[in-house]
Amino acid sequence: MIAQKFEYTAPKSLDEALHLLASGAKPLAGGMSLIPMMKLRLAAPEHLVDLRTIKDLNYIREAGGQLHIGATASHYEIESSALLRQKCPLLTETAAAIGDVQVRNMGTIGGSVAHADPAADYPAALQALEAKFVLNGAKSERTVSAADFFVDAFTTTLEPGEILREVIVPIDDARTGTSYQKMVQPASGFAIVGVAVRVRQNARKVSFARIGVTGLSNHAYRATAAEKALEGKTPSANDIQNAAALVAQGVDANSDLHASADYRKHLAAVHAARAIKSAISRIT
Amino acid sequence: MATTTTKTETFVGKRIRRREDPRLITGTATYVEDIQMPGMHYAVILRSPHAAARIRSIDTKKAVSAPGVVCVFTGKDTKGVGAVPCGVAMPDLRVPQHTILATERVYFVGHPVAVVVARDRYLARDAADLIEVDYEVLPAVADPEKALAKGAPAVHPQWPDNVAFTYHQDGGNIDKAFAEADVVVKQRIVSQRLVPMAMETRGVVAEWRGADRQLNLYTSTQIPHLVRTIVAAMLGLEENRMRVIAPEVGGGFGSKLNVYAEEALMGYVSMKIQKPVKWIESRRENFTCTIHGRGHVDYYEVAAKRDGTILGIKLKLIQDVGAYHQLLTPLIPQLSVLMMPGLYNTQNIRGDIIGVFTNCVPTDAYRGAGRPEATHGIERMVDILAAELKMDPAEIRLKNFVTKDKFPYPTATGLMYDSGDYATPLKKALDLVGYVKLRQEQADLRKQGKYMGIGISTYGEICAIGPSPATPAGGWESATVKIEPSGKVTILTGACPHGQGEETTFAQIAADELGVGLDDILVIRGDTAVVQYGIGTFGSRATAVGGTALYYALQDLKAKIKKFGEMLLESDDVSLMIGQVIDNKSGKAKTFQEIAGAAYRALKLPPNTEPGLLATRFWEPPNFTFPFGAHIVVTDIDDETGQIKIRRYVAVDDCGNILNPLIVDGQVHGGVAQGLGQALWEQAVYDDNGQLVTGELTDYAVPRAQMMPWIESHHTCTPSPINPLGVKGVGEAGTIGCSPAVVNSVVDALSPLGVRHLDMPLTPEKIWKVVAKKN
Known part of the structure; x- marks a missing residue:
């Protein structure tokens, strides 16, 4: 199980990452899908940009009456977030149902959503939550609804060079x-x-x-x-x-x-x- | 401190934590992959993507000139290496020439075609992609029954009927039994192909030391000595010039009870390049190239009287062999025929085996090896018979058991069951599970339209394999005990345990016999240069056979210690107890350490006694042992989804005397896990083109911790008279007892729908289809 040769960059800032992605590199987050595909040589990206080293992609916070989740928040971080448990329990329940402990420790919400595996867990919850995804390119930022984002198996509206930067979900009332x-x-x-x-x-x-x-x-x-x-x-x-x-x-x-x-x-x-x-x- | 402790405490029978565990749990054990050597090279094997093809040509030019590549070998290069042997001799066995690399044809997906050797494993892997093989793809057949049909593609062109071997066994008068029967029940029962899935894949490091004319082979194996004998012969090397080391082995379950092409291939490569070479099997290779288990299609017929008395059993067994015979392939279904009668008193049997070639990886021993299949068959058939006669499944078993006054009991298949008391574990299991109450609850639930099942399996097995005449390579085992001058004790076992806990249980035996502490004892295994010849660990034999060899070696040493004690105490009446030799008259004593010192210092020797304290014994068992037990499984079926929930799992196993209950529990738990795997989740699926569809862990469902039910593990104890320890073996019991208990439980749950049989694995969809059809 040995991948083909590839270059690897661990940028410190989102701008740096987006710049590299604009020139054809592929983003790596938790690696739960990409790394196995590379080991089987079903995927052979020449250049990987690791998003996990970008500190300001990893957060879960409340702002403007909504919840904002950074792309590299792991399934475990979502599953164990007190804020989400209180204000968006559907997301913590879904995260806790993903794979196994090791996968939840490594996998990220951004990676899972962008990969768009037709059997992934998050997309069901994000559809029900009418989530919004903030997509960033080197020179662009746009917001797409979950309803519009998922196009086909492993296919989304993400353009080459774009990453999913943030997931936004609403806060529901007690009813x-x-x-x-x-x-x-x-x-x-x-x-x-x-x-x-x-x-x-x-x-x-x-x-x-x-x-x-x-x-x-x-x-x-x-x-x-x-x-x-x-x-x-x-x-x-x-x-x-x-x-x-x-x-x-x-x-x-x-x-x-x-x-x-x-x-x-x-x-x-x-x-x-x-x-x-x-x-x-x-x-x- | 070098002092040897003397203890009044005894160890046998106690729940002592495994002494091998700290290094395993802390990740500090040394596996083949951990071995590094100066100048080490790496091998990657190019394998066939086709199940059947003719090789028109292989072009290695690009690969040879790729960066870092030292050489590429194909089947043309390795023609001088001997074939991978089948260890089983049978009159009409057809043995295809199993070369270590393919020559003219490939016979299964994963068949090794070429090996790339480079100074870096990444470069070797890249270069493998540059080898161009021109294949003429041929029709393949992956299903044994399809392979037997007229006009099926021939796996080996010289044998167009695809028959690999046949085997027939008759006992008693089967025709008379069926003629006299009130009832005959018949059923086709499949025991599907399984992937043994050791956590550590296979791996080999070969180190040829040309100046010493010495080949060191590190390989993840259950049988280092047999690997040495066979691989040395394949390579044309003198056996004493080869050393095989099995370092830590991360699970075998029978899949490493074999001699593989890669072991000889790495020896060949190292001798050619004069450098050490490492090959580590990938998980994908493990799926497609390491032996599979099971692969039976069984046609059963059972004849009985109206009162439930079993008169005779017929079995036509179709064994999926795969493309080749590996070491024991044709032997495994024969174990099924031997075990056909199970625990039941019938003297009439007929077993017919047809071994069938298919374009798949070979089948061979997998935990239980032939006995799970047989137990699954007979235990399903007994339930089917009980249903036919409207009898309780517990009652029909109690009626047909060989009773405890009949031992030793000769079976219709030619075995001699050593000791048994089959009703006791069943009754204990029925009590533990609360059988009567459960049946009442079941009746109530049925009125509410709910499906709950109670499944019983009463199994027997053949362990302590085995007397040499009944085995292909010797069935004895060896042990050496050395008491060092300091009094410390070193045990060398030929059994090569690899995770079964004998580093602990053998120390327990020796500690009690010699009266020393566990920490004074070291158990060494797995190195042919250090340990005297041995057979290996498989077939629940290491303790029953290897432990007995150890026991006798300890008796020899104890006699010698006494002699030294008599000399030093100037007495002719001494006893060996709690680490001392005591003069029974004066009460004076010499410590164990004083005696060891005297034996090596040798200033004075007892009459007719040599210096030193060392004893080696090779013990030949006079018979197998025959453990047994009863497993009861209670299931609830979700009739909306077809999902099966195991409410209770009660196991009452009788493995004779128990040396360490903690280790026995672990063996039962692991065995049950693999039994549940077969019953509920696992299956190796080949498509019609011979592609393994379940070739990744994302598609092949091995049981994981969170999928396991709570196992209530209990025991009865019927010692074996075959060995002085009274032990029988327990490594495979859980697997053997499990699968029929689960399937019987689910069939019982669904019996109001008219369900009589279901084949494994019992996937939710399979169950849902049954339930949905009836709703």
């Missing part, structure tokens, strides 16, 4: 409940399917529902039909089942060694129902 439910692929720890739910109730009526689904198709998406089926209702067990049944509707489901398309669709509905129930039960 909001969230839950992430996942079926684990036992070898990789990725999601066979994962469903993130965020619901708000007003006088027991669902005033707002957001459902993100990962693992089922080529990229994570929001199950808007299921959301609409919940909104305006004081959902009975039946209503929840019916809404959950809509999450996989019309989706061209993935099929592989670990789960057929039919089974994945079925699991998506099961986990959606479980996540909706759990999210509602968490509303204080």
Whole structure:
């Protein structure tokens, strides 16, 4: 398992990194996907720019009524953040469900989101949270919504030379409940399917529902039909089942060694129902 | 301090922490990869990407001239090296010529084609990409039943039927048994291909010292002496000019009970370049090039009377051999046939094996080697029979067990079970799990439409392998004990334990026999220049056979110590106790250390006694040992997802006398982990083109800590009469007992749906399909 020869730079500042990336280098964060691909020689970047040495990419903070998470915040840092646990528990719950301890210590939110593995956990939560991603190039900065960011398997709207610098998520009030439910692929720890739910109730009526689904198709998406089926209702067990049944509707489901398309669709509905129930039960 | 402690404390039977663990847990142990030598070169092996192909040509020019590359060898260069041997002799065994590098053809994905040697491993790896091999891709076959079908591609063109060997065994009168039966149950049972997955992959350092005419070979192996004998012969080197060292071995599980092409290849390379060379197997190579385990398709038939009495068992066993025979490949399914009757009293059996060539890596010994397959088969069949007769699965077992007054018990397959009391562990396990209550709970849950299962497996196994006539290379084991002039004790074991804990248990045995402390004892293994010839650690044999050799060597030494004691105390009535020789009349004593000093100083010697305190024994066991036990698994099925939750895992194992309960627990836990792996998660999947689809740890699910249930490990104790320690062996028990208990439990849970059998691994999707179909 020996990678091809490559150059490696560990810049101290974001500007320096963006300058190198503009000339064709590839960014390295936790290395949880890139390094194995390089060892198998499925990827052979000539130049790696390590983002972990840039101090001001690693933060989790509240500002302007929103939560800002730097690209190199590790899954463990997110999972154990007191601020996030209080103000965005969906993200800590999702981070805690990723892979195993070693992966959570090394992997970063920016790396995971930018890699856009169709079975990654974060994208489901970030879709449900309607997260925004700040993307920086050497001479540019733009903000893209999660809904627009994920294009296809391993494909995003990131342009060559751009990095995902920051993830922005909202702070919900106490009438909001969230839950992430996942079926684990036992070898990789990725999601066979994962469903993130965020619901708000007003006088027991669902005033707002957001459902993100990962693992089922080529990229994570929001199950808007299921959301609409919940909104305006004081959902009975039946209503929840019916809404959950809509999450996989019309989706061209993935099929592989670990789960057929039919089974994945079925699991998506099961986990959606479980996540909706759990999210509602968490509303204080 | 050089003083030898004398202790009244005894050690055998106590939970003593493993003395080998500190270096293992702190990462300071020395594995092959840790070995560095001046002038060391590195080898990278180019392997076939095709399962079957003719090699038209190999162009190494670019690779040879790449930076840092010293040389490239192909099959043409290594033609003078002997073939990788199969150690098993059978009348109709077809043995393909297994050269260390491919010559005209390749037979499986990962087949070694060329080796690049460079002064740096990165440069060697880069240069491997520059070798141009022109392959003519041929049709491949990866499934043993497809390989047997007419018109299947021939793995080896000289044998178009793909039959590697056949084996037949009859016991009693099987036709009569089936003619007299009230009921016959039949089932096809698959025991899938598995990747042994030692945490440390294989690796070799070869160091040719031309001036000394000496080849030192460091290799991660379970059998250093056998590797020396065989690899020396392959290289045409005198055996006494070769030294094999197995440094720390990071797991073997049978996968390192072998002689591999790379071991001879590295010897060849080092002799050619006159420099040390290192090769470390990558994980991908480990998946595709180190032997796999299991690979059975079994067709069972069991004949019984209406009251549940088993009359006879038939088995047609299709063994997926792979492309070659490795050291013991054809032997493994024969162990399954030998173990066919399990713990049951039937004298009528028929076993037929067809070994089948496929374009896959060879199968060979993997933890349990033939016995897990047999146990899985018979334990599934007994449950199927119980269901057919509407009997309780515990009751049908108790009815058919060989009873404890029948030992030694001759089986229909020609074995002689040494000792046994099969009902006791089953009854204990039933009590521990609360069987009666659980069945009531199950009935209640079924009314609510919930699926809960209780699975029983009562297993037996063949351990302490084994009497020499029953083994390909000798089944004895050796031990040397040296008491040094200072009184310190050195043990050299030929068994080459590699993680099983004998550095501790052997010290416990010696400490008790000699009355010294554990810290006075050092156990040395794994170096053919230091340790007398030995066989190795596999088949749950190291303690039962190697420990017995040690025991007898200690008796020899004790006799000699007494003689010196009698001389020094001027008495003819002395006893050896708590590290001293005591004159029984006067009560005077000489310490162990005083006696050792006198034996080496040799100012005076007892009559007919040589100086020094050293004894070597080679012990030939008169029989195998036959441990047994009962495992009960309680499962709850999530009928929405098909996921299986193990609620209880109760293991009651009888491995004879227990030297160290802590180590036995560890062996049971590890064994159960690998059994659960097969039952629930693991499978090596080849596609129709012979590509290994599950060739990475992201696709092949080995059990990890967080996937394990709590294991309630208990024991009964039926000592073996075969050896003076009364031990039987426990290295494989967990694996053997586990998989049928899990599958029986899940089938039991789903039996209201009419489910009678499910093949492993029991993936959630497989379960969901069963449940969904019925809903």
